[in-house]
Amino acid sequence: MTGRACGDCTLCCKVMAIEQLAKPAAQWCRHCKPGHGCQIYHDRPVECRQFNCLWLIDERFGPHWKPNKSKLVLTTSADGIEVRCDSTAPDAWRKEPFQREIRALAAAGEAHDVTMLVIIGSRMILVATDREFDLGLVGADERIVREFDGGQLVGAAVIKASDLERD
Ligand code: SF4
Ligand code: SF4
Structure with missing residues (x-):
């Protein structure tokens, strides 16, 4: 466990495609307030609920990989x-x-x-x-x-x- 939290990062809400919302990759989700978070947090799709980027959970990736700073979202x-x-x-x-x-x-x-x-x-x-x-x-x-x-x-x-x- 890294003990990390998304904080002011919302980059996955842009780079990832979300099938349940028919949201293509590389476009901000219409429910995202960039830098603040999801505006439908309690009703967000299962895909979003189950998603963790690797920076959140994998200690191999240091603080410099934080997605909104590095501009890189790591997934498996x-x-x-x-x-x-x-x-x-x-x-x-x-x-x-x-x-x-x-x-x-x-x-x-x-x-x-x-x-x-x-x-x-x-x-x-x-x-x-x-x-x-x-x-x-x-x-x-x-x-x-x-x-x-x-x-x-x-x-x-x-x-x-x-x-x-x-x-
Ligand atoms: S890219 Fe990672 S750190 Fe950033 S909001 Fe998504 S899950 Fe959180
Ligand atoms: S529904 Fe919420 S968590 Fe899912 S991509 Fe949109 S803003 Fe992000």
Whole structure:
């Protein structure tokens, strides 16, 4: 436990898509008062109730990662860790020490098939130890397929989910 609280941060209410509200990623939720909080807090959707960004709960990420300061919201996925940039600061993840820490996590994760994915709106960049794969805009109906060589991430491509299911 980190003992952290959201405080004046509301960035997930912008960067995350909320299916139950048909809210797209990279747009402020209509119920959010940025910097203050949710205006429908007691009636907010289940998705919002269940959400914790990694900065709130994971001590690996120091105080400098606080989302409204770093402009980065950290989440997990089935494949690893996702770093979602505020769309007004698309290069926030390249600033130090963030880029260095992201690459270190990518290096540590490669052996365990854990990926680091930077997301800016719908644009996705897969980060490896010593390189990155800019996948461009990735649709909700598309999936990322990674290529490994000897445990090292050497390639990535985007394909339709329906093509993946056929294989
Ligand atoms: S991004 Fe994290 S710290 Fe900020 S409001 Fe959301 S859950 Fe709280
Ligand atoms: S409903 Fe509330 S908690 Fe959920 S995204 Fe909107 S402002 Fe944030």
